[in-house]
Amino acid sequence: MAFAGPAYADDAEEELFTFKDPRISESSGLAVSPTHPGIYYTHNDSAAAPEFYAVDSSGRTKAAFHVNGAQARDWEAMAATRDPETGRGVLWFADIGDNLDGAWPDISVYKVMEPSRMTSGNVSAVRYRFRYEDGARNAEGIMVHPGTGRLYVVSKEFSGVVYQAPKRLRTGRINVLRKVGSAPIMATDAAYAPDGSSYVVRTYFSATLFRPDGEMITKVSMPNLEQAESVTYTPDGKALLVGSEGVRSPVMRVPIPERALPSPSPTPKAEPARNVAASETAAGSSGLTGRDIVIWLGAALLAVGVITVIARRTR
Template sequence: MRGMMGGMGVLIRVARAALAVLFVVLGVSAPGLAWAADDDDRERLMFRIKDPRITESSGLATSPTHRGIVYTHNDSDAGPVFYAIGPRGTTRATFRLSGAEARDWEGMAATVDPESGRGVLWFADIGDNMDGAWSDISVYRVLEPTRMRNATLPATRYRFRYKDGARNAEGVMVNPRTGRLYIVSKEFGGSVYAAPRRLSTTKPNVLRRIGTAPLMATDAAYAPDGSGYVIRTYFSANLYDASGNSLGRLTMPAADQAESITYTRDGTAVLTGSEGPNSPVHRVPLPAHLRPTPTPTPAPARRSTPSTSPAAAASPAEGISPAQLTLGVVLTLGAIAIITFIARQAR
């Protein structure tokens, strides 16, 4: 029995390795460009989320107005609630959204309202693990709280439908220069979808595909100055400029289930989180040549003339080539065969 269990352990490790290779092979968005931090500027653990209520931290956003505050929320079935986390990982305040529901919250974003200067938080109820179970999805907009104390906040709901059919998604981002919202689908061959320039609260807003996204994208975020954006996957983070051109991959710390990403307030690094109790939040510096210059952030552009970027949209290198597709299928079938064999042996 011990020998058989040892053999199963080997097979499980082989299956996991095959799946890891599959994700890495198909998740590459810019071959040959993989950035890692210098020896004196590596990623570091910022804190662990200490609140026992936060067991599935699925979204992350740096506060644009409260220094040292990071917002997060749980995954599905947790209610329309989000948390303000301080620099030591403790909860500073808990907020509930009125006029909102939480079917499957998967991501969030933070921007600044160009007219009032108030922070704006966006919560994306966009998960659909059945790939078509929901006729429409929702994103909620709420003004950022001015004080760090428990409160209920009014939310504005925007409903969305994909022009090319329902799908699962976990990434949401908002361009700080234009105010335009984007959804990034989580699929074998993911896509970036742009929302209309002006959002309606009375009817579903149509999301149109404008580019490709890496395999199994779990989150996305725009840089605070609008100079580019990042898409998180289970194994790395892919960087893009404001036009959707791929800049390469950023090495990420190991995580049980990489679910969230956001930029730091100064845009020189990203913060990335994971699901699970006492989950860690890491700070990963951007390559020096991709960090913003120390100049004031440009004033937001008029909403009447926003760009449709990201991209007209993504470079061909972001897609999945026939060779990658073939290798992916082979690895997937191999992993399935191993897992099936293990299940039969267990029975």
């Protein structure tokens, strides 16, 4: 059953911490450590080095890591999972931003084994290259199913799309991302719940919870932040953590409404077969209210006006 309007959490949102490190100036991705309690990971946006930071629950940096051999054209998102065979944490960093919608012939996602100690240094990565089956596009969200390890990319467009990576990723060739559903308009991040029973897609205005088959569960109102960027689940799956860009930017905890919480499950649920038609029907509502659409139209008109003025002055 889908709910039409935004849901308001049973408990009030709260600030979990602010990033204390001035090097974290454009926090774009956010993830909770799978193996180190009380540790959170983030990385900066475009024009930054291929680095990520581990911070504690007070927002203080415990360690900074440089990813050897990686590029950082436009890192926009990250995810964290646990290897089912070894139990080790796995971090995924998505170099998927493309503001020109076609500037890059392919995009990359880097797989990094989570450091065993919170000591700054260099880490190695496996690079996977991707292209979309229907042409290049901009994206700012990735999510990885905790049970199957399947990777998904969520595009940032007025007609957003959820793309599924191949079950087996290969390093020797480009992997093709195939459309499996629709996403809310202008998605800035996405994440799977720890038990795999739902996923969330965040936009500038709200967050929308979906079942794995793409059926919308509910929308959750978001805090008023400087620039909505990142989202992930708390380890217990009962709340969302959301972040923003900017120096000393906050990470907010937003409880998920009681009626939208999954039934207790000891292990991640298996990923069901995807149904594109069902996904498009459920997610095609774009996750926006009428007010959101009015704001977007106003912003679009303002942008067109500014561009027109600049063009006339430079002729």
